[in-house]
Amino acid sequence: MVAPRVKGLNCPRCGAAIELRSGELAQTVACPSCAAILDAKDPNLRVLQEFTGKMRYQPRIPLGTRGTLKGDQYEVIGFQVRGIRVDDVDYHWSEYLLWNPYKGFRYLTEYDGHWNDVVVVKNTPEEKEGGRQPTVGYLGETFKHFQTATAKTQFVLGEFPWEIRLGDTAETRDFVSPPHMLSEERTADERTWSLGTYVTPQYIWQAFKLPGTPPAPRGVYADQPDANAAGAGSLGKIFRLFAAIIVALFVVRQITARRDLVLRQVYSVASHNPDSTAFVTPVFTLAGRTSNVRLTLETDLENNWAYFSLALINEQTGTAYDMGREVSYYHGYDDGAWSEGSRTDRATIPTVPSGHYYLRVQPELGSDAERPMNFLLTVQRDMPGVAFFVLALGVLAVPPLFATFRHHAFEQMRWRESDYAPLSSDDE
């Protein structure tokens, strides 16, 4: 026996042609022209309910369109718009009923450009005892409660294999685990769970070969996966890899640094006349590969300052590394002890080839001091530093930190629409 494909009838209210695509399955059919709800089991399509609402909606996928989802053909046979009211604001979404006579029903939902591919699930999800935010488990996946609401049918087109009326209500509870959403619908005598999977609008447009481009989704939907989350994860991995390399280099550097103490001399300066204070140190050897040289000045300044013109000079080549260092230290007592500056100064010349060197030092005292300034001059070769490694880690951490921040912002947008919205300034 071959079933008739389509039954052609007319709307008893407005006369428009009505096709019954699901054959004998249809219980109710809504006229595509006047949106009246008709009894599909009645040969004359008795009017069950007239449409008196103000808003009419146009399905984005026309009734009768066939598309391929998960390898099977489905035909759009019904369309309804349902809405919820949260804090005096109405939200509504579209639901498409899809049918394949062998595979059964499937649904698509669309809200603000966001699409979900939905199937009714036969395994009852497991409710878990939760604190503030309940969860349910389904096939090993944990879903967080998103929203509880009362959904009301506002507009219907096409056919449904059950009784449907404008104004029908169902208690809904949504739980999310992106890209999945578990939804419970409860009426007086039935409780149904369905599983939605977030899909891109392009996926829907391709599946149903729809013309043009789909409207861009707005905001973040309850079960929308964060497309950058995977990127953030791999950035985190890369960061951890490079951080490990940097730490390893740091350790190697700490172990292998020469830390040669090449000069340690105490000097004294009595006059602030710069011409008479210049002197040179004995020649010292900087060994090993090209590396840094650290100069440390430890003074006994008392409420005074000193300026050191320093030149590290290569005895053979005459190459000079010049620098000026200012050291100042003031302290006293008004309403408590205070001090400013430091008696000690430290400078590093980063890359100095090996060779025989001496320092030319010209200290200048800030003011006529009663007593001479004594200072200890220390020269060290190949000292391991920390700053470079800290800086490298810091620079390296920028992309993963940025990605984490962006992911956090995405999740905030998701939960802003839920029953768990963080209080914001525009809330009362």
Place this chain on the structure above:
Amino acid sequence: MLQANCPNCGGQISFRWSSAVQTTCPFCRSILVRHDVDLRRVGVVSDLPPSTSAVQLGTEGRYKGTPFVVVGRIIYEYDRGTWNEWHIRLGDDSAWLSDALAEYAVSRRLDTPTNVPAAAKLRVGQQFTFGGAPFTLARVTTASYRGVEGELPFEYWDKSKVTFADLDSKDGRFATLDYSDPEPLLFVGEYQEFDQLQFSNLREIEGW
């Protein structure tokens, strides 16, 4: 294959399942009850509603590796249209393949525990344990008996309103309590996806 003649029209009746208690004559639509090899006519099948199922008598498939063949059916109607309880010969056993709007499930009859409530005391959410496994009452459906076809494991014809209690589990199993007799019948089984059942000889549906 067991063969007999219809006591009403003389047409030849072939049994797909040798233990069938009841069958229908494909020629005169008599409902026939079997006593050993004798067939007694107990009624006649009224017009069956147009089939919405992809399954038909003779459809074959597999359930968990065991081949089955569809030998009979009971048709019910409820507020979402008709649904079929296809009687299948699963290996050598009698089992049921239900098809409600292309949602498929395979079940077998179990002994009904004594603590099952009366139809009037069923409430959505009640918990039961059948065969050691927990079940939750998901819905109570009152259906109208619409007809029978083919071979059944018991006498079943002359019914009107029947109450069914559908119970779900967390692992894809389901149970049904059938209150068509004073003593409810318990069926326990599993939901199955279309592709799992590996059907052949399905009904052809135009345009699909």
